[in-house]
Amino acid sequence: MTSITAHTVLFDETGGPEVLKVRELELAAPAPGEVLIKVEALGLNRADALFRAGTYYYPATLPASRNGYEAAGVIEAVGEGVTAFAPGDTVLTTGNLELSAQGVYADRVVLPQHAVARRPADVDAVTAAAVWLTYTTAYGALHLRAGMRPGDHVLITGASSGVGTAALQVVRRAGATPIATTRTEDKRQQLLDLGAEHVIVTDTEDIPKETKRLTEGRGADIILDAIGGPAFQTLGEAAAEDATYILYGWLDGRPTTIPMTWPVTVHGYNNAIVTDTEDGRRRAAAYLNSGLRDGTLRPRIAKVFEGLTHMPDAHRLMETNTHIGKIVVRP
Numbered sequence: 185m186t187s188i189t190a191h192t193v194l195f196d197e198t199g200g201p202e203v204l205k206v207r208e209l210e211l212a213a214p215a216p217g218e219v220l221i222k223v224e225a226l227g228l229n230r231a232d233a234l235f236r237a238g239t240y241y242y243p244a245t246l247p248a249s250r251n252g253y254e255a256a257g258v259i260e261a262v263g264e265g266v267t268a269f270a271p272g273d274t275v276l277t278t279g280n281l282e283l284s285a286q287g288v289y290a291d292r293v294v295l296p297q298h299a300v301a302r303r304p305a306d307v308d309a310v311t312a313a314a315v316w317l318t319y320t321t322a323y324g325a326l327h328l329r330a331g332m333r334p335g336d337h338v339l340i341t342g343a344s345s346g347v348g349t350a351a352l353q354v355v356r357r358a359g360a361t362p363i364a365t366t367r368t369e370d371k372r373q374q375l376l377d378l379g380a381e382h383v384i385v386t387d388t389e390d391i392p393k394e395t396k397r398l399t400e401g402r403g404a405d406i407i408l409d410a411i412g413g414p415a416f417q418t419l420g421e422a423a424a425e426d427a428t429y430i431l432y433g434w435l436d437g438r439p440t441t442i443p444m445t446w447p448v449t450v451h452g453y454n455n456a457i458v459t460d461t462e463d464g465r466r467r468a469a470a471y472l473n474s475g476l477r478d479g480t481l482r483p484r485i486a487k488v489f490e491g492l493t494h495m496p497d498a499h500r501l502m503e504t505n506t507h508i509g510k511i512v513v514r515p
Contacts, residue, residue, distance in 0.1 A: 187212050191494050193289035196247035198238030201489030201499035206492045211294055214263035220294050222492035227254035228511040229317055230384045235283050250287030253279040256312035266297050273312045276303045276312045280459035283418045292515035301469045307476055314483040314510035320468045322351040324458040329451045331408045334359030339404035344508040352379035355482045374508050392421035412440040419447040
């Protein structure tokens with residue numbers, strides 16, 4: 185197989201969405217252990233924007249850094265020794281990659297086979313691009329780290345995000361009760377429609393007071409938080425005794441203060457516990473695919489942009505925080 189041309193989104197400097205540019209790159213044929221994917225849809229994540237802006241937990245390698253963890257597509261070719269995939273297989277990427285060198289914002293991409301998972305053939309590409317990172321984050325954080333059980337009350341902050349909306353469904357699927365927080369009233373009904381049992385609007389309602397009221401004074405057994413910062417301490421007032429806190433993001437940007445309502449368990453969650461081992465990816469894929477088939481996991485798509493040239497627009501929308509669910513770009 186000769187080299188092929190791929191249209192790829194790159195950036196030469198960190199900054200706003202405008203630094204993202206589409207260029208043509210020559211791709212070599214897949215090496216041993218690699219696969220070539222024709223990308224049909226790309227799912228955006230908050231990590232992509234942080235990486236582009238230079239505020240992610242590791243820096244971009246500049247110039248010509250790639251970006252993007254999440255894609256869905258079809259295998260076009262495989263390298264020597266690849267037996268798990270064949271041309272024509274429908275797949276999605278699993279996010280266990282280095283963004284600068286292997287980011288998936290492109291119409292074709294070559295990846296190691298361990299960064300790819302099968303998707304059910306009847307799951308469309310837009311849906312597939314919207315599920316892996318958000319749902320496996322919720323699955324890993326709530327099931328593997330927090331040990332969520334039926335009957336638990338789970339407080340989900342920033343619930344209109346991709347992980348937040350996924351967590352609503354993961355919590356319900358476990359027989360637990362999701363309590364969502366959102367900043368403005370206009371998202372309340374949409375979060376209820378997506379599976380929240382209760383919604384706390386933080387502009388007008390007090391999180392600890394409302395959580396205690398909704399749980400008959402007990403508080404939340406699990407708190408799933410992407411914000412961190414000083415407000416993390418306040419969440420302790422909303423928690424049940426010996427609650428489990430999962431901090432999976434740092435949107436506030438300031439140092440996070442641990443609640444003093446001891447005993448508590450606090451996990452700084454990294455999705456590597458799911459994606460970095462073959463067994464972890466296998467189990468997560470089984471969980472995800474079963475939920476897609478039975479309809480209990482159904483990603484909310486906020487907007488679909490057509491064409492890689494609209495990637496800056498997609499990033500601008502993500503940074504407004506006005507959307508609910510996942511933003512997808514079709515190359």
